[in-house]
Amino acid sequence: xKLLQDxxxxxxxxxxxxxxxxxxxxxxxxxxxxxxxxxxxxxxxxADAGVTKVLTIxxxxxAPAIMTALELSVPMIFARKHKSLTLKDDIFVExxxxxxxxxxxxxxxxxxxxxxxxxxxxxxxxxANGEAAxxxxxxxxxxxxxxxxxxIVIEKSFQPGARLLxxxxxxxxxxVRIASLDEGxxxxxxQA
Amino acid sequence: xKLLQDxxxxxxxxxxxxxxxxxxxxxxxxxxxxxxxxxxxxxxxxADAGVTKVLTIxxxxxAPAIMTALELSVPMIFARKHKSLTLKDDIFVExxxxxxxxxxxxxxxxxxxxxxxxxxxxxxxxxANGEAAxxxxxxxxxxxxxxxxxxIVIEKSFQPGARLLxxxxxxxxxxVRIASLDEGxxxxxxQA
Numbered sequence: 001x002k003l004l005q006d007x008x009x010x011x012x013x014x015x016x017x018x019x020x021x022x023x024x025x026x027x028x029x030x031x032x033x034x035x036x037x038x039x040x041x042x043x044x045x046x047a048d049a050g051v052t053k054v055l056t057i058x059x060x061x062x063a064p065a066i067m068t069a070l071e072l073s074v075p076m077i078f079a080r081k082h083k084s085l086t087l088k089d090d091i092f093v094e095x096x097x098x099x100x101x102x103x104x105x106x107x108x109x110x111x112x113x114x115x116x117x118x119x120x121x122x123x124x125x126x127x128a129n130g131e132a133a134x135x136x137x138x139x140x141x142x143x144x145x146x147x148x149x150x151x152i153v154i155e156k157s158f159q160p161g162a163r164l165l166x167x168x169x170x171x172x173x174x175x176v177r178i179a180s181l182d183e184g185x186x187x188x189x190x191q192a
Numbered sequence: 193x194k195l196l197q198d199x200x201x202x203x204x205x206x207x208x209x210x211x212x213x214x215x216x217x218x219x220x221x222x223x224x225x226x227x228x229x230x231x232x233x234x235x236x237x238x239a240d241a242g243v244t245k246v247l248t249i250x251x252x253x254x255a256p257a258i259m260t261a262l263e264l265s266v267p268m269i270f271a272r273k274h275k276s277l278t279l280k281d282d283i284f285v286e287x288x289x290x291x292x293x294x295x296x297x298x299x300x301x302x303x304x305x306x307x308x309x310x311x312x313x314x315x316x317x318x319x320a321n322g323e324a325a326x327x328x329x330x331x332x333x334x335x336x337x338x339x340x341x342x343x344i345v346i347e348k349s350f351q352p353g354a355r356l357l358x359x360x361x362x363x364x365x366x367x368v369r370i371a372s373l374d375e376g377x378x379x380x381x382x383q384a
Binding site: 023024028029030031032033035036058059062063066067069070073074075076077078080109110112113 | 215216220221222223224225227228250251254255258259261262265266267268269270272301302304305
């Protein structure tokens with residue numbers, strides 16, 4: 001997605017050779033017009049996938065996910081990283097390890113919002129090691145739902161998440177794929 | 193806002209006389225069409241307020257805030273409740289006590305996204321005691337910015353937040369105002 005590549009080049013800040021900081025438009029300050037375009041692009045790419053629910057995880061996934069859900073005319077669900085006091089129903093719980101934060105979160109989704117009839121599109125802001133995406137996929141599958149695909153805003157292709165998800169049989173579609181952050185510079189994977 | 197009142201009546205679950213659970217459309221599963229309408233309504237109500245930034249707090253505020261920012265054509269910022277490892281810049285920090293979760297969070301906003309020229313519209317899903325809204329207002333004011341107003345999706349008017357914010361001089365505009373949750377039933381404040 002050209003618009004997003006341009007934004008990454010213009011505003012992304014490379015920290016070391018692992019971390020791309022995009023807090024001016026994606027995960028702290030957000031550009032709403034860009035989020036709308038991201039939603040439209042995911043909706044276009046997954047138009048034929050029979051999506052019934054969009055599933056993400058708090059917090060940075062919420063904006064791209066709600067825009068995607070709006071375009072697809074389906075509900076969006078965000079998994080919580082911490083149990084809510086007012087979320088006392090039966091819940092699906094999955095452990096997800098965050099390499100960035102070096103902590104394990106228990107992500108939760110209320111059982112009443114996912115069923116065996118659902119085809120779930122997972123949306124998230126970043127894909128690195130794939131822990132969050134695998135966790136969300138396991139939650140969908142616990143409900144008996146099928147995973148229609150995984151839509152990622154920025155994939156760090158030099159980390160193993162995308163490959164591991166593809167090997168596990170998931171359809172992964174990333175709007176921007178980064179081959180390397182070496183030498184303080186963003187290099188994209190050549191995309192068709 | 194009639195559409196939202198109808199949704200509260202239809203899908204809201206009253207737990208005790210203090211808690212209204214709206215996790216089917218607002219703070220776990222989200223209705224994207226309703227969120228778009230909420231954004232359009234806030235944009236209409238604050239059209240004359242000279243808003244330059246929409247400010248909210250993760251996680252449930254993000255969807256209404258991004259839709260409002262889209263309608264107003266301004267950036268949105270979400271304050272984090274926990275410090276991020278990749279958010280190492282100078283940050284504004286404020287302590288916010290959550291009565292619901294009975295814990296104090298340090299909310300943070302990067303200094304580079306708020307300045308003295310900004311007029312900030314604060315958006316949040318719920319207003320009860322006003323702790324989060326006051327915390328966000330203090331963050332805006334630390335930056336020298338002015339608070340254009342506070343837009344709330346659901347106000348629990350029987351709790352003191354709305355009164356305290358008005359007494360402090362803030363313009364509070366809530367889409368739905370709840371007078372009472374007594375006897376397992378939602379009673380709205382009569383709105384003009």
